[in-house]
Amino acid sequence: MSDWSHQILAGDLRALARAATAVENRRPEAEVLLQELFPHTGKSKIIGITGSPGAGKSTLVDRFIHQLRGENKTVGVLTVDPTSPYTGGAILGDRIRMLSHHADEAVFIRSMATRGCLGGLAASTTDMAVLLDAAGKDVVLVETVGVGQDEVEIARLADATIVVLVPGMGDDVQAIKAGIMEIADVFVINKSDQPGAEQLEREIKAMQSLSTRKDGWVPPIVRTVASDGQGIADSLSAVRSFLERDSGKDRAVENWSMRLREMLRERLLERFTDLNFQAAAEEILARRSDPYTIVREWVERNAN
Amino acid sequence: MSDWSHQILAGDLRALARAATAVENRRPEAEVLLQELFPHTGKSKIIGITGSPGAGKSTLVDRFIHQLRGENKTVGVLTVDPTSPYTGGAILGDRIRMLSHHADEAVFIRSMATRGCLGGLAASTTDMAVLLDAAGKDVVLVETVGVGQDEVEIARLADATIVVLVPGMGDDVQAIKAGIMEIADVFVINKSDQPGAEQLEREIKAMQSLSTRKDGWVPPIVRTVASDGQGIADSLSAVRSFLERDSGKDRAVENWSMRLREMLRERLLERFTDLNFQAAAEEILARRSDPYTIVREWVERNAN
Numbered sequence: 001m002s003d004w005s006h007q008i009l010a011g012d013l014r015a016l017a018r019a020a021t022a023v024e025n026r027r028p029e030a031e032v033l034l035q036e037l038f039p040h041t042g043k044s045k046i047i048g049i050t051g052s053p054g055a056g057k058s059t060l061v062d063r064f065i066h067q068l069r070g071e072n073k074t075v076g077v078l079t080v081d082p083t084s085p086y087t088g089g090a091i092l093g094d095r096i097r098m099l100s101h102h103a104d105e106a107v108f109i110r111s112m113a114t115r116g117c118l119g120g121l122a123a124s125t126t127d128m129a130v131l132l133d134a135a136g137k138d139v140v141l142v143e144t145v146g147v148g149q150d151e152v153e154i155a156r157l158a159d160a161t162i163v164v165l166v167p168g169m170g171d172d173v174q175a176i177k178a179g180i181m182e183i184a185d186v187f188v189i190n191k192s193d194q195p196g197a198e199q200l201e202r203e204i205k206a207m208q209s210l211s212t213r214k215d216g217w218v219p220p221i222v223r224t225v226a227s228d229g230q231g232i233a234d235s236l237s238a239v240r241s242f243l244e245r246d247s248g249k250d251r252a253v254e255n256w257s258m259r260l261r262e263m264l265r266e267r268l269l270e271r272f273t274d275l276n277f278q279a280a281a282e283e284i285l286a287r288r289s290d291p292y293t294i295v296r297e298w299v300e301r302n303a304n
Numbered sequence: 305m306s307d308w309s310h311q312i313l314a315g316d317l318r319a320l321a322r323a324a325t326a327v328e329n330r331r332p333e334a335e336v337l338l339q340e341l342f343p344h345t346g347k348s349k350i351i352g353i354t355g356s357p358g359a360g361k362s363t364l365v366d367r368f369i370h371q372l373r374g375e376n377k378t379v380g381v382l383t384v385d386p387t388s389p390y391t392g393g394a395i396l397g398d399r400i401r402m403l404s405h406h407a408d409e410a411v412f413i414r415s416m417a418t419r420g421c422l423g424g425l426a427a428s429t430t431d432m433a434v435l436l437d438a439a440g441k442d443v444v445l446v447e448t449v450g451v452g453q454d455e456v457e458i459a460r461l462a463d464a465t466i467v468v469l470v471p472g473m474g475d476d477v478q479a480i481k482a483g484i485m486e487i488a489d490v491f492v493i494n495k496s497d498q499p500g501a502e503q504l505e506r507e508i509k510a511m512q513s514l515s516t517r518k519d520g521w522v523p524p525i526v527r528t529v530a531s532d533g534q535g536i537a538d539s540l541s542a543v544r545s546f547l548e549r550d551s552g553k554d555r556a557v558e559n560w561s562m563r564l565r566e567m568l569r570e571r572l573l574e575r576f577t578d579l580n581f582q583a584a585a586e587e588i589l590a591r592r593s594d595p596y597t598i599v600r601e602w603v604e605r606n607a608n
Contacts, residue, residue: 031596034596053357252589253586253589255585256581256589257585264579264599267599267600268573277564280564281556281560281564290338290339291567292335292567
């Protein structure tokens with residue numbers, strides 16, 4: 001095993017930060033490292049936090065960190081922001097309100113953004129969680145910004161997923177809610193001091209009464225006011241109940257299946273970095289060829 | 305050329321609907337059809353409409369249809385809903401407010417949702433736009449639901465992209481806005497009769513003053529109140545100005561490059577449908593193997 005791996009396993013922060021950068025930039029040494037570290041993982045719990053924009057996810061995450069640190073747990077935080085493909089790093093970079101934790105060596109915070117069209121954020125997030133696990137973090141919080149398919153996929157890769165909702169949002173948000181309803185292991189109604197919390201809880205319960213989960217789990221609904229710390233301990237104990245249930249193994253198998261899909265997708269596309277997309281696009285625009293023929297030829301050429 | 309292709313080129317609605325279903329289900333005959341039709345395309349304009357949840361995108365689309373029909377243009381509408389991976393069709397199905405156009409043979413409306421983990425919605429949307437182009441639609445409106453990376457990618461594939469914003473949204477929405485700022489060819493401030501429209505316009509202008517686009521285009525800002533039809537004609541004429549500018553060719557090349565990437569991604573993953581993800585996940589959980597070794601072996605085996 002390399003010195004680097006030893007340092008990470010020993011909890012060396014600088015070694016960990018360097019590894020995180022290598023993973024993010026998909027450097028070849030990152031894969032060697034991850035492979036070395038993998039047998040030493042499996043101890044930390046990954047908690048995904050997703051929900052509508054404006055639901056107060058970041059404030060919640062901030063409170064979760066405080067709570068977990070109070071229980072003497074070490075924490076890793078990954079902020080996933082696939083809506084900002086244009087910034088070099090993540091747009092929300094080192095978010096100001098998390099700066100308070102930066103002085104705390106037991107908290108490791110990293111923002112992740114998509115880079116380029118072929119970017120596989122789910123694969124990178126998985127790799128990063130493996131790293132944090134190896135570095136001895138007890139809990140890895142994965143916060144997603146936005147509510148698209150990517151975020152849903154990433155939140156699903158967690159051991160437990162919290163879906164954060166707020167009272168009094170409009171119709172479109174209801175539609176989005178329907179999309180993320182089925183990935184919730186725990187519902188958090190944040191800003192629950194605002195009008196409509198009661199009604200929102202009724203709506204969630206109504207949806208839950210319509211269908212039962214394969215694993216029989218009925219996701220608890222916890223009310224919070226993250227801004228003043230209400231309901232934080234309850235949220236985490238709801239997560240703990242979920243993690244301690246009997247069917248955890250099935251979920252872990254399902255999770256790794258999905259993670260493998262993402263990693264495969266990533267690896268496949270890496271082999272096609274030398275294609276001349278622009279020249280092909282010009283052929284298409286001139287109607288000298290068509291995209292179906294071009295792509296078929298690319299795939300066939302690469303298969304041989 | 306097949307009878308089916310002839311029928312679609314002649315504008316036969318039933319043949320078109322059948323083709324749309326074949327494309328959505330990724331049936332092999334769809335590719336043959338698309339390849340036959342492709343030389344007859346390139347006439348219609350694709351307009352992407354994206355923006356925050358609750359911004360009133362659907363109402364806008366509805367008004368655009370009315371306006372375009374008034375100009376005697378034929379219209380195709382694709383509603384892309386990647387946030388609902390769990391429904392067989394799209395969650396918003398045949399959206400009620402669009403039913404008024406269903407009787408109009410010159411309007412073809414289709415909802416699209418993601419199916420399964422390896423789903424390539426961007427590729428399917430491109431294929432569907434090719435179909436509608438071949439069927440003689442003058443304009444194809446692509447409305448995305450939600451604001452994730454997928455939606456951004458799909459909206460970018462259009463010939464012109466409208467980003468819809470509304471006054472008075474919170475912090476997270478501002479963050480999302482930053483993510484979609486750079487794909488806007490036209491900004492629409494909808495619900496502009498609400499407080500904050502002025503300020504939002506100033507914010508957009510402030511962002512625009514910070515950076516200039518490669519193509520020199522300064523996206524116009526149009527205020528609308530879609531619910532009573534205000535600003536609809538102005539929005540479309542802003543789009544028209546964009547489509548008629550000199551640098552349209554560059555954008556078309558860039559668009560087809562991105563579309564090719566999506567199609568390639570799609571085709572590559574199709575070859576891996578027989579992998580046993582579950583067995584692999586169990587090996588990983590038992591730490592008998594690691595995901596990096598497994599994926600590398602899959603890729604290598606398939607390459608030979």
